[in-house]
Amino acid sequence: MNNYKFTEYFEKEILRKRSYLKKEWCIRVLKNPTRSERQENNRYRFWAPIDELDGRYLRVITLKDKRTIHNAFPDRRFKP
Numbered sequence: 046m047n048n049y050k051f052t053e054y055f056e057k058e059i060l061r062k063r064s065y066l067k068k069e070w071c072i073r074v075l076k077n078p079t080r081s082e083r084q085e086n087n088r089y090r091f092w093a094p095i096d097e098l099d100g101r102y103l104r105v106i107t108l109k110d111k112r113t114i115h116n117a118f119p120d121r122r123f124k125p
Contacts (some may be wrong), residue, residue: 049075050113059116066103070095071117074105079125088115092123 049072060066074093079102081091087109095103104120107113 048112052108052113052115055114055116059118063118066117067097068114070097070103071105071114074103074117075107075111075114092120092125095119 049068051068073095074091077093078091079093081089084090084106089107089109089111091105091107092102094100098119101119101121102123102125104118104123105114106116108115
């Protein structure tokens with residue numbers, strides 16, 4: 046995890062609201078995304094299936110450096 050960082054928002058809000066999430070899953074998504082795309086405000090979206098979530102896709106949002114994780118959630122609408 047040494048090459049990845051997490052915003053204060055992720056640490057204090059996201060992990061509190063979604064206590065089942067693991068930082069390791071987010072990093073796994075960034076390392077092997079099924080899809081990625083730029084979004085507004087110089088942020089990036091990444092998706093990948095997570096076996097521990099019964100194969101559902103996790104969406105991870107990073108800052109512009111693509112290494113600082115800002116948000117993450119299971120994306121029920123994602124279609125590979």
